[in-house]
Amino acid sequence: MPTPDRTSLADIVEAARDILESDGLPRLTMQAVAERVGVRAPSLYKRVRNRDALIRLVAETTVQDLGEQLSAVASSGDPGRDLGELARAFRAFAHAHPAGYQLIFADGREETRPSLDALTKASAPALRVAADLAGPEHALEAARMFTAWANGFVSMELAGAFNLGGDLDEAFEFGIIRLTAAFTAPEPPRAD
Incomplete structure (x- = not known):
């Protein structure tokens, strides 16, 4: 040994x-x-130190790998295309590492969660594309919307929760198109 x-x-x-x-x-x-x-x-x-520390290391490494995969999406000069590539990379990562993916988005104890630094680095590609599409003043909100949609879709897909039939690849692409349109639409007036 x-x-x-x-x-x-x-x-x-x-x-x-x-x-x-x-x-x-x-x-x-x-x-x-x-x-x-x-x-x-x-x-x-x-x-x-212990099992919690081990789980945190696994979560951190998984977040870093996801961030690297997302960072590999090169800027094409077309933010809509970049959003689609980012979404597809996100989905591919989840399918390649389903348990790790679920771990990083799970509501675990603080001791097992990845660090804010790791999450921030992994979020950089989404923030960049969100800023390109929605403007720098809305980058965080747009990145959160993208992540929530992509995570919701992928989590349901991995859980086998889409039971009404239809082509999931087409549905995913539909979501990308709609998100891109939403991010680039003029800002609606605010109700005061």
């Missing part, structure tokens, strides 16, 4: 992510990770 010094934190987090995806959050235990990386469970505590 490898000694704890030969088991890196990156290996521990990767093993935990694999267990999360294959077996679910309830089976993501220090013992299961230790077995996966080839050490005894007490040895993990030299690298990770």
Whole structure:
């Protein structure tokens, strides 16, 4: 068995992510990770404080990976096209890592949530596209609307909750078109 010094934190987090995806959050235990990386469970505590800290590391790494995937969407000069590419990248990530995706959007305890810094970095591509579409003064609101729509759609899709038939790919594209139109429409007058 490898000694704890030969088991890196990156290996521990990767093993935990694999267990999360294959077996679910309830089976993501220090013992299961230790077995996966080839050490005894007490040895993990030299690298990770406890299970909550392990879950937080998994959530942070997942958020970072999502942010990298979203950042890979290059600016085309057409904000509507960029929003569509961003939405498709978001959806593809969720399908490739469904348990990790659900973890980062779950209402977990503070100890298991990703840091604000990680979330801020991952949000940068959505904020950029939102600012391009809706204007800098509405970037945060537009990015939140985009994220809420995309997360709602993808969460329902992963849960098998679309039961009325129809083509989900077409529905997703319809949503992109409608969001783009909403973000670029003139601002309606406010009711005072």
